[in-house]
Amino acid sequence: MSEPALSLSGLNKRFGAVVAADNLELEVAAGEIHALIGPNGAGKTTLIAQISGELAPDSGRIRFLGRDITGLAVHERSRAGLGRTYQITSVFKDFNVLNNVILAVMARKGQGFGFVRPARSDPTLRDPAMEILRQMGLEARARDKAGALSHGEQRQLELALALALKPKLLMLDEPMAGMGPEDGQNMVEFLQGLKGDCAMLLVEHDMDAVFALADTISVLDYGRLIASGPPETIRTDEAVRRAYLGTD
Amino acid sequence: MRRRIFPLIGLAVFMMLPPLATWIGEPYLVSTFTRIVIFAIAAVTLDLLIGFGGMVSFGHAAFFGLGAYVSGIIAHHAAEQITLFGLPATDQALIIWPLAILVSAAAALVIGFLSLRTSGVHFIMITLAFAQMLYFLFVSMEKYGGDDGLMMLERNPLPGLDMSDDWSFYYLCLGLLAVVLFILGRLINARFGMVLRSIKQSGPRARSLGISSLAYRLTAFCIAGAGAGLAGALMANHNGFVSPALLHWTLSGDILIMVVLGGIGTLYGPVLGAVIFLALEEFLPLAFEGAGLPGFKEHWRVVFGPLLIVIVLFAKSGLYGFLLGKEAADV
Amino acid sequence: MLLFFEQLLNGVQLGVFLFLLAAGLTLIFGIMGVINLAHGSLYMAGAFASALALRLSGSFTLALIAAPLAAGLVGLAMEVIVIRRLYARDHLDQVLATFGLILFFNEIAAISFGRQPLFMNIPPALNSTVELLPGAPYPVYRLLIIIAGLLVAGLLYVLISRSRAGSLIRAGSTDQEMLSALGINVKMLFALVFAFGAMLAGFAGGLAGPLLSVEIGMGENILILTFVVIVIGGIGSIRGAFAGALLVGIADTLGRAFLPGLLKLMLPPAEADGIAAGLASMAIYILMAGILIWRPAGLFPPQGRSGA
Numbered sequence: 030m031s032e033p034a035l036s037l038s039g040l041n042k043r044f045g046a047v048v049a050a051d052n053l054e055l056e057v058a059a060g061e062i063h064a065l066i067g068p069n070g071a072g073k074t075t076l077i078a079q080i081s082g083e084l085a086p087d088s089g090r091i092r093f094l095g096r097d098i099t100g101l102a103v104h105e106r107s108r109a110g111l112g113r114t115y116q117i118t119s120v121f122k123d124f125n126v127l128n129n130v131i132l133a134v135m136a137r138k139g140q141g142f143g144f145v146r147p148a149r150s151d152p153t154l155r156d157p158a159m160e161i162l163r164q165m166g167l168e169a170r171a172r173d174k175a176g177a178l179s180h181g182e183q184r185q186l187e188l189a190l191a192l193a194l195k196p197k198l199l200m201l202d203e204p205m206a207g208m209g210p211e212d213g214q215n216m217v218e219f220l221q222g223l224k225g226d227c228a229m230l231l232v233e234h235d236m237d238a239v240f241a242l243a244d245t246i247s248v249l250d251y252g253r254l255i256a257s258g259p260p261e262t263i264r265t266d267e268a269v270r271r272a273y274l275g276t277d
Numbered sequence: 278m279r280r281r282i283f284p285l286i287g288l289a290v291f292m293m294l295p296p297l298a299t300w301i302g303e304p305y306l307v308s309t310f311t312r313i314v315i316f317a318i319a320a321v322t323l324d325l326l327i328g329f330g331g332m333v334s335f336g337h338a339a340f341f342g343l344g345a346y347v348s349g350i351i352a353h354h355a356a357e358q359i360t361l362f363g364l365p366a367t368d369q370a371l372i373i374w375p376l377a378i379l380v381s382a383a384a385a386l387v388i389g390f391l392s393l394r395t396s397g398v399h400f401i402m403i404t405l406a407f408a409q410m411l412y413f414l415f416v417s418m419e420k421y422g423g424d425d426g427l428m429m430l431e432r433n434p435l436p437g438l439d440m441s442d443d444w445s446f447y448y449l450c451l452g453l454l455a456v457v458l459f460i461l462g463r464l465i466n467a468r469f470g471m472v473l474r475s476i477k478q479s480g481p482r483a484r485s486l487g488i489s490s491l492a493y494r495l496t497a498f499c500i501a502g503a504g505a506g507l508a509g510a511l512m513a514n515h516n517g518f519v520s521p522a523l524l525h526w527t528l529s530g531d532i533l534i535m536v537v538l539g540g541i542g543t544l545y546g547p548v549l550g551a552v553i554f555l556a557l558e559e560f561l562p563l564a565f566e567g568a569g570l571p572g573f574k575e576h577w578r579v580v581f582g583p584l585l586i587v588i589v590l591f592a593k594s595g596l597y598g599f600l601l602g603k604e605a606a607d608v
Numbered sequence: 609m610l611l612f613f614e615q616l617l618n619g620v621q622l623g624v625f626l627f628l629l630a631a632g633l634t635l636i637f638g639i640m641g642v643i644n645l646a647h648g649s650l651y652m653a654g655a656f657a658s659a660l661a662l663r664l665s666g667s668f669t670l671a672l673i674a675a676p677l678a679a680g681l682v683g684l685a686m687e688v689i690v691i692r693r694l695y696a697r698d699h700l701d702q703v704l705a706t707f708g709l710i711l712f713f714n715e716i717a718a719i720s721f722g723r724q725p726l727f728m729n730i731p732p733a734l735n736s737t738v739e740l741l742p743g744a745p746y747p748v749y750r751l752l753i754i755i756a757g758l759l760v761a762g763l764l765y766v767l768i769s770r771s772r773a774g775s776l777i778r779a780g781s782t783d784q785e786m787l788s789a790l791g792i793n794v795k796m797l798f799a800l801v802f803a804f805g806a807m808l809a810g811f812a813g814g815l816a817g818p819l820l821s822v823e824i825g826m827g828e829n830i831l832i833l834t835f836v837v838i839v840i841g842g843i844g845s846i847r848g849a850f851a852g853a854l855l856v857g858i859a860d861t862l863g864r865a866f867l868p869g870l871l872k873l874m875l876p877p878a879e880a881d882g883i884a885a886g887l888a889s890m891a892i893y894i895l896m897a898g899i900l901i902w903r904p905a906g907l908f909p910p911q912g913r914s915g916a
Contacts, residue, residue, distance in 0.1 A: 081485060107487035119482045121475050132475050135468055136486040141493060143468035151468075194486060333700045391897050394904040398643045398699050398843060402835040403900070409832045410893035417885040526832065530707045537704055576719055582712030589705045590693055 032095050034059045034198045034228035035080065040089035042072075042079060042252070049075040050086060051252040057198065057245075062220070062229045064239045067249035068272065073232045074116060076249070077200050080230070081113050082106045094197060108139070112196030116203045116232075118183045122176030126167055126186060129175050130158035133193035158193065165189045165219075181212040188216075192223075199223075200230045205238055217241055240264070248272070283600065284458075284545050291451055295444050307443050308515075313555045314450040315511045318457050320535040320547035322504030327533075328542030329465055330497045331477030335401050336388070336408030337532050340381040340502040342524030344509025346415060347377040349427045349519035356430050370433035370440070374510045381506025382499045384411070389498030393491055396480075405526055412524040426520025433514055440514070450511055454548070457504055462544055464500070473497055534585060539597050546597030553596060557581060610744040615865040616858065617740075621750050623857025624757025628812035629830060630837040630849035631764055632805025638844030640695055640798050643702050646686065646709035647809055647834070648827025654679040654810025655822045656717060659726045662817075668731040672814050679810020680803045687802040692795070710828065717824050725821035753815050760808065761850055768846060833860075836896050842906025851907055856892050863891035 035057040042050040049072040057063040065073050078084040082103040091099045098106050121129050131154045162168045165185045191199055205213045217238050233239050240260050247257040250272045256263055263269055298306040319341050326332040351373050354366030392403045421427050432440035439445050464470050476483045476490045484490055513519045539550025561577035633647045657678030658671035694702045730749045737745035768774035787794050837856050841848025868884035
């Protein structure tokens with residue numbers, strides 16, 4: 030058994046009376062798609078924020094590829110190979126699509142301190158960026174302002190930014206949110222195609238997508254992990270049915 | 278491509294201003310033009326912070342005044358033949374001006390490091406407060422004239438140029454403005470500028486891509502401080518005089534207004550802003566006189582204040598944005 | 609020791625002034641999210657109004673009533689004409705527009721009263737001293753300012769934490785839509801809060817008249833000190849404003865009073881004077897820098913909905 034990509038141990042986080050993480054233990058194996066589900070307010074987005082470093086847990090440790098990253102800043106975790114997308118689309122709206130990805134490629138290479146040569150015509154940035162846009166099917170929109178893209182395209186660009194980092198673990202916060210059935214299906218297929226390149230931690234409300242994609246599913250309720258296992262076990266789990274699927 | 282043409286037209290106009298002033302029989306205007314060019318340097322560097330870095334600094338005059346005082350103090354020591362920190366002082370521009378730039382950049386490093394721990398309103402208030410701290414520091418320095426300031430006997434000599442000639446000094450300042458604009462233009466489109474602009478749009482997103490926003494913002498803060506230091510050194514030479522007024526917070530406000538008048542987030546806009554601001558300062562008093570209200574001549578700000586409010590409320594893109602339309606913004 | 613006691617009281621008195629300004633400014637920022645550079649102009653308006661009232665009526669009581677009233681009216685007009693258009697704008701717009709207001713008010717004051725400072729005398733009834741400690745006489749007027757300021761602070765605390773108006777104010781800072789849904793006129797509430805902040809500033813201006821000269825630009829110097837207070841205390845927190853104001857008032861006063869003497873113990877007198885003057889003028893900013901390193905959000909960062 031190889032080392033897990035991510036392991037959380039004894040993670041706690043409260044906001045006043047609200048418990049967002051209650052002594053959480055979780056492991057994401059290398060290369061797997063690990064889905065995180067649970068009712069609204071279960072603490073899924075908060076958990077992603079803690080893993081990415083935007084929120085500090087009250088206690089507990091976060092290990093990434095065998096290294097303790099609990100004390101690292103957001104950008105340091107990203108440099109270590111942790112990529113993420115946001116639930117609310119967060120692309121650079123004033124840049125064009127290509128420049129968005131160029132920025133991410135530049136960030137991955139750690140080459141932001143260039144003061145003279147224009148960045149957007151530099152082939153060492155531009156070619157890999159175009160390659161990613163081709164993968165995402167966004168190349169035709171390369172010259173358009175990101176703010177002018179449709180919602181679905183912005184979701185794709187959001188993912189393109191994360192992919193440009195070549196992450197070892199990709200955290201996806203509701204990648205299908207607000208997408209129509211067709212775009213959603215495309216996204217599922219695309220994520221399937223990525224399988225094996227990197228581990229994924231997927232938060233998603235679309236259960237069809239979750240069961241189609243996930244190798245492992247963990248269920249959160251009020252910050253507690255109430256079940257974790259392969260999709261078929263989760264589908265029949267009593268506690269999960271009661272807390273979550275039953276209300277569907 | 279209006280974007281290409283405007284700067285060239287602008288340069289041509291600036292080149293022709295001194296002969297034009299002589300031709301219309303108002304040669305003293307060269308001094309006003311020099312002021313415009315010097316303030317333009319300060320304004321374009323402030324726009325690097327506000328328009329490209331999203332850092333609303335209300336303390337830019339601190340670095341401007343610091344650069345001026347470095348020139349003034351070293352020249353003072355040279356004139357009085359007193360050593361400075363054990364070193365013999367000089368009046369050579371080639372030594373003094375780079376020193377002014379360095380000192381301002383160093384001050385920006387310290388002030389920026391502290392101020393950038395915060396953002397938003399905190400940042401505005403803190404940059405304002407630190408600038409005012411330097412203001413009071415110079416007010417309390419009796420050794421260098423305190424409130425009254427410090428006279429400079431002559432401009433810092435530069436080999437191959439007659440600095441006492443107002444035309445030469447004007448063209449020198451204009452050349453330096455062009456250099457600063459060239460450097461900033463490269464910078465904004467280079468990797469550094471892209472990262473800086475991305476942080477302005479969304480700091481959290483940039484950080485999630487692995488970008489350390491503090492490092493980039495602090496570097497930009499130092500570069501802007503250095504540019505303001507150069508402008509300050511030039512202003513000291515232009516006035517032949519330095520005083521705490523050059524660090525006063527209202528001057529920070531003035532430079533900020535120039536940026537907004539011209540157009541935030543554009544490279545050349547602030548130059549236009551400096552032109553408008555100083556032209557208003559020059560001509561609003563005359564307008565009062567012309568309107569038969571000579572008593573209001575010194576009170577031109579009573580009109581300028583509300584004018585500024587109207588501009589902020591209704592014409593945010595600035596004159597440069599107005600002239601260039603969509604082309605003003607970078608993609 | 610007695611001198612120290614006296615300077616300490618002077619520091620508290622400066623702190624009380626700063627609190628009156630900082631309370632209004634932080635309330636306005638906390639609730640409406642607007643940064644108002646022209647808050648100092650309201651302080652100036654109060655000072656000029658009280659000077660004028662004193663000259664016309666000869667009554668210091670009337671002068672002290674005129675100050676907050678005038679500043680409140682000016683503040684109300686300011687809110688209706690300019691400030692309410694800035695609530696939805698970014699901080700840069702707010703800074704610029706209120707900077708424009710400062711330019712306007714300073715020139716209006718110059719046109720109306722001239723550029724020469726006006727001097728107000730301390731009313732004879734208050735122009736005496738009391739012995740708080742044996743051998744340490746302290747001016748009655750300054751003591752009165754301290755008491756008045758502390759009273760206002762207490763009143764504010766009760767108002768915001770106990771009253772219905774206070775709970776509306778606290779709600780306004782977080783949930784405007786809910787307030788509208790309850791049928792409360794948010795526009796009116798904001799205007800009143802702004803005018804209230806203006807009255808506090810005007811009151812401070814009226815009190816300051818006899819101690820400082822009433823002149824153009826008096827508002828800006830104290831405004832920047834007020835910013836330091838707010839940054840130290842935590843923006844939006846009345847409690848922070850109070851703590852920050854006292855801290856800044858005392859640090860500034862004690863620094864100016866005792867640094868020269870302290871430095872003379874270590875350095876030759878000529879140098880000590882120069883360095884002490886510089887250090888004393890920088891003391892509160894150094895204090896601010898220290899607090900920023902230690903706690904970037906200030907001493908009492910407001911949490912959630914508690915505005916007080």
